[in-house]
Amino acid sequence: MTVLEHTGYRPAPPPGWQPRTDPAPLLPEPEPYRLLGTGAEPATPGLWRELYRRLVLGRRYNEQATALTRQGRLAVYPSSAGQEACQTAAALALRPDDWLFPSYRDTLAVVARGVDPVQALSLLRGDRHSGYDPHRHRVAPLCTPLATQLPHAVGLAHAARLCGDEVAALALVGDGGTSEGDFHEALNFAAVWQAPVVFLVQNNGFAISVPLAKQTAAPSIAHKAVGYGMPGRLVDGNDAPAVHQVLTEALDRARSGGGPALIEALTYRLDAHTNADDASRYRDEEEVAAWRGHDPLRLLEEELRRRGELTDELVAEARTAAESFAAGLRERMHADPRPDAASLFDHVYAEPTAQLRAQHSRLRAELAAEAEAASAPGGGTGPGRDAA
Incomplete structure (x- = not known):
């Protein structure tokens, strides 16, 4: 019984009142959306192999950037190891004219978008400016304050819509960022304006050391979309093909005038928050080991092998390319910058x-x-x- 009912007052809706939006179509899936292991086929031939190649490179990139931090070549590095499926799928789902709005943990997405890795790491090196030309790459500067990039993404998407440009913005944020006021403001403005923007929440379980259960009582972050009047999607963030499909559909919908969407990708941060963090203080090794069994790289490799689409030779080629990439990054990062x-x-x-x-x-x-x-x-x- 509600408080009003307890008093005996039972208000009737105003004459002609109808709910503005049926909430049912906006609700996310009851279980995270998956493609791996379901018998689904790639939307385009070779897509899953391309995702695999990028995951191999992304894992090696995370390892190399972490090593550079230990060597003093980076001031700090927030690793995205374990989240590579979200980041590579996000970059691959974007069209050339679209915009990416990353957070500080999303340098892999920035690199996958085509930005030089040395430039992508410039901010984390302690350099001034963003390190790359945002307009040239259609990638906003890395954002260290939580969620402040989200209103920027909405503003750009809204401006593009007013200008008649067929452009969508993809804003990346962690589960901790959804506790910020900027998250609420961005989603509210996006829905009211029907801005062509997609919000991807990489729910890796912890906002530094605070688990999601201590941040929100909602059934999922994706359920929050209903309150703003936009669809919410829940996807397995370690299933790279599923993340790519959900993002592609949401971005296509946004560009065609369908408005914004909120996507929650369930994933896990295998490494510490940054090199300055001691993750053992707030999570145990058994939990980490369980998530290593759901590693996005391992899941996709096993699926492709089952389908006969991945041979030892292709695996070796992907690893060789990743090692070459890491060697080039390492060599250039060891050179002292000489700023003008x-x-x-x-x-x-x-x-x-x-x-x-x-x-x-x-x-x-x-x-x-x-x-x-x-x-x-x-x-x-x-x-x-x-x-x-």
Whole structure:
């Protein structure tokens, strides 16, 4: 009995009132959507093998980036080991004109989208700016604050719709980010505006050290979509073909004017939150071992072998390509960056202010003077030249 019923008051709906939206079509699946092991066929020939190749490369990328952190070449690295299916499928589901809005854990998705891995890791190296040109790659800068990239994704998608561009935005966020106000604001605006944006929640079980059960009492994160008036989907985040299919369908729907969607991918972070985290303080090894048995790379490899679509030779080719990729990344990351001091003035304003122009002029003069002094007999490099 509700509080109102307890008082004896039973209000009737206003004349002509009808629910604005039937919630039934918006509800997610009762069980995570899967394709592996169901007998389903790829939407296009070779798609699952391409996903496998990317998963192999993605796993090696995570291993190499983690090693670079231990060697001091990265300040911090939030590994996505165990979540490679979500990240590679997300990048592959996007069209060239679409936009990707990543969080700090999504450098693999950024690399899979075509960004140079050294540039993708620049922010985590402690460098300034984002490291890559967002407009060229259609990839927003990596976002460290939780969920602040989500309203940006909605804004871009809404602007594209107003301009008549057939563009969709895909925003990635973790389960911890769904506890932020930006998550609510972004989904509410997206649904009201019917913006062509898809939200992919990679539910890896923990927001750093806080399990999902301590963040929300909802049946699933995907169920929250109903409250905003958009469809929710629940997918096995370690089933790369399933993630790819669900994202492709949601993005196609968004581009065609169907509005936004919220997709929750159930996955697991095999490594610690970052290299500065001790995951053993909040989870036990038995849990991690159980999820290793549901490894996305292993699941897809076993499925392809059962189908006779993956041979030892193809596995060796994928691993060789991944090792070559890692070697190139390692070699370039071991080279000390030599930033151009004058680039500090780039991308500050579309039209530099008088103060910035004056400062830029003084810097050029100082650098020129130091270069001249260094080229003179007995001259040194000077601290300013080193900084450049």
